[in-house]
Amino acid sequence: xxxxxxxxxxxxxxxxxxxxxxxxxxxxxxxxxxxxxxxxxxxxxxxxxxxxxxxxxxxxxxxxxxxxxxxxxxxxxxxxxxx
Amino acid sequence: xxxxxxxxxxxxxxxxxxxxxxxxxxxxxxxxxxxxxxxxxxxxxxxxxxxxxxxxxxxxxxxxxxxxxxxxxxxxxxxxxxxxxxxxxxxxxxxxxxxxxxxxxxxxxxxxxxxxxxxxxxxxxxxxxxxxxxxxxxxxxxxxxxxxxxxxxxxxxxxxxxxxxxxxxxxxxxxxxxxxxxxxxxxxxxxxxxxxxxxxxxxxxxxxxxxxxxxxxxxxxxxxxxxxxxxxxxxxxxxxxxxxxxxxxxxxxxxxxxxxxxxxxxxxxxxxxxxxxxxxxxxxxxxxxxxxxxxxxxxxxxxxxxxxxxxxxxxxxxxxxxxxxxxxxxxxxxxxxxxxxxxxxxxxxxxxxxxxxxxxxxxxxxxxxxxxxxxxxxxxxxxxxxxxxxxxxxxxxxxxxxxxxxxxxxxxxxxxxxxxxxxxxxxxxxxxxxxxxxxxxxxxxxxxxxxxxxxxxxxxxxxxxxxx
Ligand SMILES: Cc1cc2nc3c(=O)[nH]c(=O)nc-3n(C[C@H](O)[C@H](O)[C@H](O)COP(=O)(O)OP(=O)(O)OC[C@H]3O[C@@H](n4cnc5c(N)ncnc54)[C@H](O)[C@@H]3O)c2cc1C
Numbered sequence: 001x002x003x004x005x006x007x008x009x010x011x012x013x014x015x016x017x018x019x020x021x022x023x024x025x026x027x028x029x030x031x032x033x034x035x036x037x038x039x040x041x042x043x044x045x046x047x048x049x050x051x052x053x054x055x056x057x058x059x060x061x062x063x064x065x066x067x068x069x070x071x072x073x074x075x076x077x078x079x080x081x082x083x
Numbered sequence: 084x085x086x087x088x089x090x091x092x093x094x095x096x097x098x099x100x101x102x103x104x105x106x107x108x109x110x111x112x113x114x115x116x117x118x119x120x121x122x123x124x125x126x127x128x129x130x131x132x133x134x135x136x137x138x139x140x141x142x143x144x145x146x147x148x149x150x151x152x153x154x155x156x157x158x159x160x161x162x163x164x165x166x167x168x169x170x171x172x173x174x175x176x177x178x179x180x181x182x183x184x185x186x187x188x189x190x191x192x193x194x195x196x197x198x199x200x201x202x203x204x205x206x207x208x209x210x211x212x213x214x215x216x217x218x219x220x221x222x223x224x225x226x227x228x229x230x231x232x233x234x235x236x237x238x239x240x241x242x243x244x245x246x247x248x249x250x251x252x253x254x255x256x257x258x259x260x261x262x263x264x265x266x267x268x269x270x271x272x273x274x275x276x277x278x279x280x281x282x283x284x285x286x287x288x289x290x291x292x293x294x295x296x297x298x299x300x301x302x303x304x305x306x307x308x309x310x311x312x313x314x315x316x317x318x319x320x321x322x323x324x325x326x327x328x329x330x331x332x333x334x335x336x337x338x339x340x341x342x343x344x345x346x347x348x349x350x351x352x353x354x355x356x357x358x359x360x361x362x363x364x365x366x367x368x369x370x371x372x373x374x375x376x377x378x379x380x381x382x383x384x385x386x387x388x389x390x391x392x393x394x395x396x397x398x399x400x401x402x403x404x405x406x407x408x409x410x411x412x413x414x415x416x417x418x419x420x421x422x423x424x425x426x427x428x429x430x431x432x433x434x435x436x437x438x439x440x441x442x443x444x445x446x447x448x449x450x451x452x453x454x455x456x457x458x459x460x461x462x463x464x465x466x467x468x469x470x471x472x473x474x475x476x477x478x479x480x481x482x483x484x485x486x487x488x489x490x491x492x493x494x495x496x497x498x499x500x501x502x503x504x505x506x507x508x509x510x511x512x513x514x515x516x517x518x519x520x521x522x523x524x525x526x527x528x529x530x531x532x533x534x535x536x537x538x539x540x541x542x543x544x545x546x547x548x549x550x551x
Contacts, residue, residue, distance in 0.1 A: 041539075044542055051549065052545075
């Protein structure tokens with residue numbers, strides 16, 4: 001999966017969590033939490049959704065790696081390289 | 084419609100023991116993740132403490148007094164749009180005690196105005212207090228108690244302490260001596276937008292949840308009391324229920340954490356380190372309730388949805404727990420609460436200790452129960468003069484009642500004190516395949532806490548099932 005596809009995947013999952021989420025002004029190097037008003041339950045949803053869709057097991061200590069779109073891409077790129 | 088146990092298969096991906104809101108949500112999430120789920124409930128009705136009963140045309144709700152706005156987001160994400168759409172605000176929260184009487188929407192804006200204008204607290208102090216509690220996390224330092232938090236911001240102001248604490252004591256059994264974070268997290272949840280309820284009543288909510296679970300393929304069996312969680316070679320193998328063995332690589336217990344460890348799994352499957360932590364768990368207090376039904380065609384004036392009343396001179400955590408407490412809440416259910424059902428009902432709730440009631444002889448128990456009802460009516464008449472003539476149903480529940488229906492240790496209403504959370508969260512590291520969900524640690528209790536905790540635990544369970 002390319003970095004762009006990974007970012008789209010994350011945005012798609014967030015859209016499922018909150019259909020009103022507005023991505024227009026989203027900056028990919030800034031924390032998603034502050035920009036989209038996500039809480040820790042929302043991040044848990046992202047983790048579960050990644051496991052469901054791509055059998056990815058993300059250990060709890062790695063959750064902070066999902067903070068921004070860029071960091072998601074950095075972290076997930078090697079894990080999703082064959083997808 | 085739930086099934087009887089003989090319809091269940093012999094093996095599942097996961098078995099959930101108990102259908103409280105935590106158990107129901109876990110069953111929902113795990114079926115959504117693609118697992119084959121069996122839900123076993125000892126009672127004939129689902130919901131656990133989220134329950135109701137019918138008498139003489141009345142429907143009484145047990146634990147539908149109010150929850151924070153967070154339920155809207157949570158139900159939208161983890162349940163259904165229809166469930167979410169039934170959540171409505173309770174706008175009229177009343178306090179009445181010797182120190183003050185007031186009405187509020189119980190949100191940050193209104194509380195700020197009250198604290199500033201009525202209680203003469205400087206705006207900067209109020210803002211700092213709200214910022215402090217809003218910034219609290221469950222993993223923060225727990226050495227500060229709620230009493231110390233209040234003394235820091237509002238020294239000597241027992242009236243302010245009462246305003247801030249009384250509702251939370253009813254909401255989760257916490258006292259001034261519990262960690263301030265358990266107060267701050269729950270209080271902030273409410274202050275977000277106020278107090279909400281489920282229009283249509285608990286029976287409607289549980290019916291909708293049951294239908295949703297069935298649609299998702301969850302097998303639900305009632306009158307199914309799990310006697311043992313089977314552990315073999317250090318791992319979970321399944322459960323023994325009504326004398327039958329059903330196997331699964333993962334079992335999630337929504338029974339109380341102490342019950343789960345001591346009675347269902349058994350001490351011998353845990354390490355001594357773990358047992359030391361488990362033995363230190365304090366269960367929370369239980370409750371007393373008086374259910375009051377008004378005759379058909381009679382009505383009462385709208386005096387508020389939720390009344391925090393007390394004749395005790397100041398707020399005192401132990402006074403609220405006393406079996407003869409002078410403090411109680413009245414939840415008033417107007418016909419608007421349950422559209423189509425034109426009856427008025429009132430539920431009085433008090434916090435209570437199991438030991439005070441369980442130690443009574445059968446006759447003393449009946450006498451105390453009558454006295455509890457009498458005291459409640461005296462208090463109720465202060466708000467609804469002459470209400471006695473309109474009543475056609477009166478009944479009381481005590482900690483013994485809660486214990487009988489939920490099997491919870493000491494009939495606990497709100498799970499355990501803070502230390503229970505770490506034990507609940509780590510149980511699967513001790514016995515692979517064994518999980519616990521349900522009220523623990525004060526913050527993971529209440530309708531919202533129990534549902535959210537169900538989601539958190541489901542993530543652990545899903546991860547485990549996929550790795551074995
Ligand atoms: C009087 C009262 C008022 C409350 N008011 C409110 C309120 O206004 N707002 C709010 O948000 N919260 C309120 N609460 C708290 C809230 O109801 C609970 O925190 C929440 O419902 C608990 O959910 P739970 O998942 O912990 O499970 P529980 O509701 O405790 O359910 C556990 C279930 O497991 C079942 N079970 C146990 N052992 C077994 C076994 N061996 N085999 C099979 N089944 C078993 C039990 O029968 C039960 O159904 C109130 C509680 C009480 C008691």
